[in-house]
Amino acid sequence: MINEKDVMLQVQAGRLDKLAVLYESNKVKLFNYFRKKGNSRAQSEDLVQETFMKILAYRSSFNGSSTFSSWMYGIARNTAADLYRKNKGNVIHEDIDDHEVVSEHCATEQAVSSQQQNIFDESLASISAEHREIIILSRFQQLNYHEISSLLDCNLNTLKSKMRNAISKLHEKYNKLSGEVR
Structure with missing residues (x-):
């Protein structure tokens, strides 16, 4: 490496x-x-x-x-x-x-079926741009919270709060689109 x-x-x-x-x-x-x-x-x-x-x-x-x-x-x-x-x-x-999306060997993406992946992609696209970016940087690009907070020019605790909200919104959209109620 x-x-x-x-x-x-x-x-x-x-x-x-x-x-x-x-x-x-x-x-x-x-x-x-x-x-x-x-x-x-x-x-x-x-x-x-x-x-x-x-x-x-x-x-x-x-x-x-x-x-x-x-x-x-x-x-x-x-x-x-x-x-x-x-x-x-x-x-x-x-x-x-x-x-079209080239594999980065992300275990979570490989484990999800095509239908679930489509629902996930649609859910991700439907949340706010700010929430989507935080999730993409953290989960897909694997930047740590310190790097993301520096990149987005916000303090670490604010980022953690935004991350919780982003994940919550993503789960909410995913569950709504997949027909699951939690």
Whole structure:
């Protein structure tokens, strides 16, 4: 396993060829992040490319005090927000098909049937953008709470409260769509 922080520091020092290492190890994660946020396949591919162009352009701003992943997702989040503003909210959304989201070997996703996965995806898409992002960053991109609170610029206890609310809303939507009452 590569140490992404060290590789990024090499990129900063002028070893631009090392950016390919970071791209290869993160392109699937970023693609899935953008897809789970509701972007089309083409938009997600473009957003991955744009994110890495910005990583290259702003490489001097990486200070190594946080993980490369949290810094990268900050850029990815801003890149998606830029697209949204540019299109004034007219972003094309597609349903997420199981075959389009590239597997990250997430055990919970592999264990869920196709129908349950569709219900989950629909439930995730129906909660607020803030709640959806917190769940995506935590559960799918596997950032820790400290990284997420830094990325979202909120304190840790506020994030924990938002996470509880997000999971509660997701469960509520999932149960409603699946016909379960709890």
